[in-house]
Amino acid sequence: MAEPHAKPLQERSDTLVRFDGVEKTYDGVSIVVKRLDLDIRRGEFLTMLGPSGSGKTTCLMMLAGFETPTAGTILLDGRPIERLPPHKRGIGVVFQNYALFPHMSVADNVGFPLRMRGLGASDKAARVARALDMVQMGKFADRRPAQLSGGQQQRIALARALVFEPALVLMDEPLGALDKQLREHMQIELKHLHERLGVTVVYVTHDQGEALTMSDRIAVFNDGRVQQLGTATEIYERPSNPFVARFIGDNNAIRGQVVDLDAGTCTVSVGQGRELVRASAVPGLSKGAATTLSIRPERLTISPTPATDASAEATVREVIYLGDHIRVRVAALGSDSVEVKLPSSVGSPSSFEPGQRISIGWNTRDCRALPDN
Structure with missing residues (x-):
């Protein structure tokens, strides 16, 4: 006889992240995120797309733990995480400015999350080497960030986010500082890396081309709400309202x-x-x-x-x-x-x-x- 909770456990295996009635206000008057209900599937590449001030980055920061919801619940693998500090959530994060330590080598930058988790030297070295090879940067382990190009620094930031093998990686406009040609090249690289690893990615951008190129699904944000959620084809071919039609393409x-x-x-x-x-x-x-x-x-x-x-x-x-x-x-x-x-x-x-x-x-x-x- 099945346990009473068997069905919720099955649902949890399909949904890695759930925003349940989440709201955010900074001043008690203007609501930046309004009653967000959103499920993010395990293993998918979901992009939060929208103009500046639409609420997409605030959602990412609440999921990462750098902001706290005013109301509602955020579940990670079925567990509420609103009160959990960022370093205990087991989430990899890649920022637009990469946030690399200039005084550390590439290997030490990538290994920093492992050092904070108390891993031994040999285990740490093996994981760092694996993560650098993953982003094709193995031969740059001894260099400093200042000796790398923007695209190379972006790869190092990604390796650092992946090195402790998180189930979830958050990316906040990570390609925004790159020139157009390199940005388009990195879009394809990130897409292929996601396909190889199967990790769940939540990606924030205001660039429609990035969203259409890389995503399994796109959540189009405006005025603190998700205006439409669907595949790139659904969003582009069948927009649900004038804002989505105007913003996408x-x-x-x-x-x-x-x-x-x-x-x-x-x-x-x-x-x-x-x-x-x-x-x-x-x-x-x-x-x-x-x-x-x-x-x-x-x-x-x-x-x-x-x-x-x-x-x-x-x-x-x-x-x-x-x-x-x-x-x-x-x-x-x-x-x-x-x-x-x-x-x-x-x-x-x-x-x-x-x-x-x-x-x-x-x-x-x-x-x-x-x-x-």
Whole structure:
């Protein structure tokens, strides 16, 4: 006969971290994190994504133990940890500034968490060597941080976070100080390292590209709340509200009003009611409600083709050449700033000129009617 607690134990094995009704305020008036309920699965790479002041970093700091929740509970492997000091949580942390000790060698920096835990010299040396090899920095063990590049310092900070084999690693904008090319390279390295180790990672960033590249799931934060939680594909292809559509990738937002609803699609009037557009309807819309139509610039075409099922007349306002693609800004659907993104192989700046009348096309499934809140 199964024990009464068998089911919760099974649930605990799937969920490593649980935020249960967590709130945070610093002054008793402004609430930085508002009633956060969030489960983080064992072994996943979850990114907390949002603009400055959205609450994402505060959530990470509460999980690490550097901030205390005002209300609610944080569970780690089923145990409340709000009153547990950071060094007793067994969590690895990587900060944006790396926080390496300048007077210590690379090996001593990486071994510092083990020294604090009282490991013997031989065991410590073996673990340090393993952690450095993990991030391909084994031959730099005797150097000082000042002798390393930014990317190398980032690897050392990561090795230090992994050396004591934590079940959970927290990363607070760890690539923010790197140049664009190195940052993109490190994104792929971190993704591959996570796949090899299977450790749970909670990653904080304001960079949408990082989140889309690296994450198993993304929690999009704004105004102290999770606006949407899902895979990169779900977040990008099916945003749940105008903020998510606007914050993740490029987006055309067109204001309108729902005039009809039918089995997951709707008809929206735009341009002061002069045009009707069919769109995919997000749950929660009602007839007569204000809505924002969301459609990605790359899902629009110039001159409708048999592959598209909707179209509109447009007037070219501006053409911008960006190397691998061009952006054509047009007036259409009651908006003076609708962007169409075309590969350079399809169109060139000389193909269009301001004032030119054209048609744009798209598919109804790529146009989403979102609650206008």
